[in-house]
């Protein structure tokens with residue numbers, strides 16, 4: 001048995017537990033190779049939801065392009081890189097073939113309404129305030145573990161979801 005691996009798993013579990021306690025904790029950016037990954041987040045899911053979106057910002061500080069090709073998580077059957085677009089008011093999404101390119105010197109933001117990670121076949125619902133550990137995989141930089149913070153259902157959604165009459169934007173700060 002591999003003792004160092006066991007120890008690392010244990011430290012990882014403690015770190016994740018600590019993150020869960022500090023609700024306001026703003027996770028530090030994660031570096032892998034020339035890439036800097038910041039603010040990974042996802043949304044709380046309603047009961048029977050089988051998919052969830054994953055959002056994050058990737059900065060390429062290197063001199064060569066890299067690609068986000070996918071990843072894995074214990075929380076879902078598979079993880080895909082998706083692109084969403086609106087056509088005549090209808091949201092459509094499809095898998096990004098071959099991965100999402102991050103050009104050198106550029107920052108790519110995965111956000112609702114655009115590029116995102118799709119967690120397919122969720123093993124359990126996501127609850128607001130939890131952390132979802134995900135391993136991302138880049139073509140050159142390799143694999144890196146990040147933790148997605150679970151925000152509220154519909155958090156930072158650009159538009160009201162179809163049929164979501166009870167999920168309207170609350171504009172509370174101005175009269």
Ligand SMILES: [Cu+2]
Pocket residue numbers: 082083093094116117118
């Ligand atoms: Cu998707």
